[in-house]
Amino acid sequence: MHMAISSRVTVFPDIHTVMTLTPSGSLASNGWMLASLANQGKYCFRMSFADAKRNDVDFVLGSPRQFQKFLAGASETSGRKIKLAYLSGAPVPLPQRKEILSHFETMRVGYGASETGNAITHNYITEENIEDMSLGQPLPWAKLEILDDTGQPVAPGETGFVRMKSAAMSPGYLDANGKDPENLRNGWFYSGDLARLNENGNLVLLGRRDDRLNIGGVKVDAVTIDNALVEFDGVDEGGAFIWTAPATGAECLAVAIAVKNGHDSQNIEERVRALCASRFEKTYVPEKVFIASSLPRNRNGKLQRNRIAESLKATALA
Incomplete structure (x- = not known):
């Protein structure tokens, strides 16, 4: 947990007033709460857009769907923009990116999992690179590979399934009874996500394994x-x-x-x-x-x- 909190503070050293849109008690919300307190900041949970502005929230974290609901009440387009939106959990469509940047100075998209201490990759999105659908390259403490159906790494640009590990890896699950689960073994977390690495080595998330329909x-x-x-x-x-x-x-x-x-x-x-x-x-x-x-x-x-x-x-x- 210490490494996971340290990674958040390292990636976002200027976080102060943090608000998460994730469910209360989740690993993500608890981790960001502790990270904001470590930065001597404040932590908020699921406020409305208007209340977030009134409480000087400068960092909002959630999934694309959670942001869609959050911004449903964002009628104002003038005045101070919130400093940073951080989205993870699913690809962010272009129309939603445009809406977010009309209310935030910048947004950051990322990829990771609770099993890896959360953050594995990050990519800043601004008006200049708004059509860049990648999630960035692995952070210094993390490693990520794209594998084919046989478990072998694929060539850059080819589609496969993600496995990743970090310095903040979970050693296992409490109810595993001493056995390695299918998705957490040999020091790697197999996420089941479908992805590829683009020409710059950035991760492009294509969805879950069950997002590839076989008809x-x-x-x-x-x-x-x-x-x-x-x-x-x-x-x-x-x-x-x-x-x-x-x-x-x-x-x-x-x-x-x-x-x-x-x-x-x-x-x-x-x-x-x-x-x-x-x-x-x-x-x-x-x-x-x-x-x-x-x-x-x-x-x-x-x-x-x-x-x-x-x-x-x-x-x-x-």
Whole structure:
């Protein structure tokens, strides 16, 4: 824990008033609370945007989904900007980056896990490099590799699965009964995330292992579709998934979208399909488009893709 706190203080030496959007009691929120106190600063938890401004918060931490909810109440665009937004947990779409930088001086995107003491990579995002979707290079105390399905490192630019380690590694889990779990072994943490290293050696996160949909042998990167959906006017959130027809058992690519309040959902299915057809190859165009009130997410705001179809069926039966 000491190394994990030290890494936060080292990466953010000027943090003072910190606010986390993550659930209270999580390792992330506890770690940042201790780091802010180590810097003789203050710690806040899940304030509204207006209250954060009134309390001179200068650093806000959370996932992209948590920031979306936080900024829903941010009506003011003038006056002092908050110093820094730090996002992790999922790729940050371009429209959301633009919104964040209208309220923050700068943003930082990062990658890591509780098992590695949190931070593994960081990348500063400003107006000048807003389209840089990478998460930066490994920090001095960390190491990261991209592996293929056989566990061998892939060449730069190729897609694979992430394993990482740091000086703040967890030695294991309390309930492991002396055995190495599948994702934490031989000194490495295997995150299950799909990623690649770009030409600069920066990490580009492509989603989770279950974000690579296999439909009749055709592989589809679901996160690519997700990011396109949230750029669509009137869409609050969207997710691609595999839909199985109840009558025949046939599988197809589908998307579920939640429409923003005040926006008309009429003909939105056709417009969403047209958007995907204009951007992607045929295999990325959904056969089914569902309207949902919201999409299933975990307590940190991460999309639970494997529960989308289940939630749609439950809603239909309600």
